[in-house]
Amino acid sequence: GIVAIRDSLLKMRSEGKKVYRLESGDPSFDIPPHVRDAIIDALMKGYTHYTESTGIMPLRQAIHRKVVEENKIPIKDHDHVLVTNGAMHGLYVTFRALLVPGDEVIIPDPVWTEIADNVRLAGGAPVRCVLKPENDFVYDPADVESLITSRTKAIFILTPHNPTGAVFSKKILEEIVDIAVKRNLYIVSDEAYEHIIYDGLKHVSVGSLPGAEDRSITIFSASKSFAMSGLRIGYIVTNIDKIIERGKKLLRCTINGVNSIAQYGALAALNGPKDYIEEMRREYQHRRDMIYETTNKLRSLKPFKPRGTFYIWCRISEDWRDSEGRRSDWAMTNYLLRFGLGSTPGSEFGPASSEYIRFSFSCDTNHLAESLKVLREVLE
Ligand SMILES: Cc1ncc(COP(=O)(O)O)c(C=O)c1O
Structure with a gap:
């Protein structure tokens, strides 16, 4: 399940490999x-x-x-x-x-x-x-x-x-x-x-x-x-x-x-003061724009533009296949994992979604930019 994805990423990181945490939904910000x-x-x-x-x-x-x-x-x-x-x-x-x-x-x-x-x-x-x-x-x-x-x-x-x-x-x-x-x-x-x-x-x-x-x-x-x-x-x-x-x-x-x-x-x-809620919201929206723009250009994915949350929900294109010729959500998650990229397979969220994959953009903006670079390289 989802925990296995995180565990694999943490293991890779402990072995000195760079990982990209697009599976995690934990805000990057410090508390006010x-x-x-x-x-x-x-x-x-x-x-x-x-x-x-x-x-x-x-x-x-x-x-x-x-x-x-x-x-x-x-x-x-x-x-x-x-x-x-x-x-x-x-x-x-x-x-x-x-x-x-x-x-x-x-x-x-x-x-x-x-x-x-x-x-x-x-x-x-x-x-x-x-x-x-x-x-x-x-x-x-x-x-x-x-x-x-x-x-x-x-x-x-x-x-x-x-x-x-x-x-x-x-x-x-x-x-x-x-x-x-x-x-x-x-x-x-x-x-x-x-x-x-x-x-x-x-x-x-x-x-x-x-x-x-x-x-x-x-x-x-x-x-x-x-x-x-x-x-x-x-x-x-x-x-x-x-x-x-x-x-x-x-x-x-x-x-x-x-x-x-x-x-x-x-x-x-x-x-207390609420300005930082708006600051965080604006930063998340900036990240949303970054990840939407990147995924929308990839042939392998068809993203839905999120109106809220820090997740983007993408349909896996008809013609995407992993190296063994598989097209499922888990095939894509496991494929991305090989490059240290985290994601969550759609079927984890319900039986109707095995052609979808979720990426999170709750990580900080620089980490997101690096992750998107890798995503572009491996899915293009
Ligand atoms: C839809 C939804 N509800 C509730 C929660 C739980 O939040 P909390 O940290 O307050 O338990 C999450 C956390 O990811 C969530 O995605």
């Missing part, structure tokens, strides 16, 4: 200085004890303000906020709180691997709705509706979308909410990439739309917005009391509160 200072300050003040298992009160208050003001999600109060160990844990808690064995959740195909895994961990069954290139890899509401059965519990939304970089429009989200209202379904929305969005597009939180206020559960992350990936801060917001009640139990029994120091860092990130 005021976040670092807040973390040091919390440490010096001895804020190293147990916290409330749902998160420290000032952080939940800051999150509540943020989701109401910025995301326009009408969350009742800070008691409807749960601080989690990253969005990953937020997804785990959400699906565990929401699902009983046999419940179905409609998810996109392709989608970030851990979504289906978390649905299954909760005893649920992921039901895949294929995202089509002719729809710019956004749900077709009619397709979503056609997959609903008596066991369907929720529709899962991911915008901006990993791995395709698609961004769902307000209109499509409204249609999904209409379906959810009509069929009495929950909406689970992963907005980890809310700030990594390009071309002047505005992120729309599905929970802000009329009809969604009492049926949506939204998961956010500090990993991409504030480059805090290793500090593990995410949060869930929902007005559904049952989910909050169960979520509290799950938090207590899984982590009993996120690392106290990291919570003070997140508090500073949410309350």
Whole structure:
């Protein structure tokens, strides 16, 4: 799987070979200085004890303000906020709180691997709705509706979308909410990439739309917005009391509160200046332009121009073959690996995507430029 790709690259690097990390989705940026200072300050003040298992009160208050003001999600109060160990844990808690064995959740195909895994961990069954290139890899509401059965519990939304970089429009989200209202379904929305969005597009939180206020559960992350990936801060917001009640139990029994120091860092990130979010966004957009331009010129690839995230989703051309005459996604990933180039095969994100490959541009801009040079050489 994906881990084997990373392990091969790390092994090559340890043997002194140059590697190009276009498989990894970890932001290249350092955390903002005021976040670092807040973390040091919390440490010096001895804020190293147990916290409330749902998160420290000032952080939940800051999150509540943020989701109401910025995301326009009408969350009742800070008691409807749960601080989690990253969005990953937020997804785990959400699906565990929401699902009983046999419940179905409609998810996109392709989608970030851990979504289906978390649905299954909760005893649920992921039901895949294929995202089509002719729809710019956004749900077709009619397709979503056609997959609903008596066991369907929720529709899962991911915008901006990993791995395709698609961004769902307000209109499509409204249609999904209409379906959810009509069929009495929950909406689970992963907005980890809310700030990594390009071309002047505005992120729309599905929970802000009329009809969604009492049926949506939204998961956010500090990993991409504030480059805090290793500090593990995410949060869930929902007005559904049952989910909050169960979520509290799950938090207590899984982590009993996120690392106290990291919570003070997140508090500073949410309350502090926001200019660096825009700076990072601009730099990512510059990298997006670089990688799109390069891949778009290669005969072997047909890229989809990402509207958000730091991934580019490319279709492998009909006539590309490796030296043994194979055309699959894994064949291309393994071929690139020989030159030290990381990538992720499309089928890792769902069965409909074995003719696709994903490259990440979260690495720093110089590293990206070098990687693109090699990519051009080996795929031309
Ligand atoms: C779609 C999506 N959701 C959630 C996450 C998890 O983020 P976190 O670091 O907050 O667990 C990722 C990380 O890659 C992601 O791609």
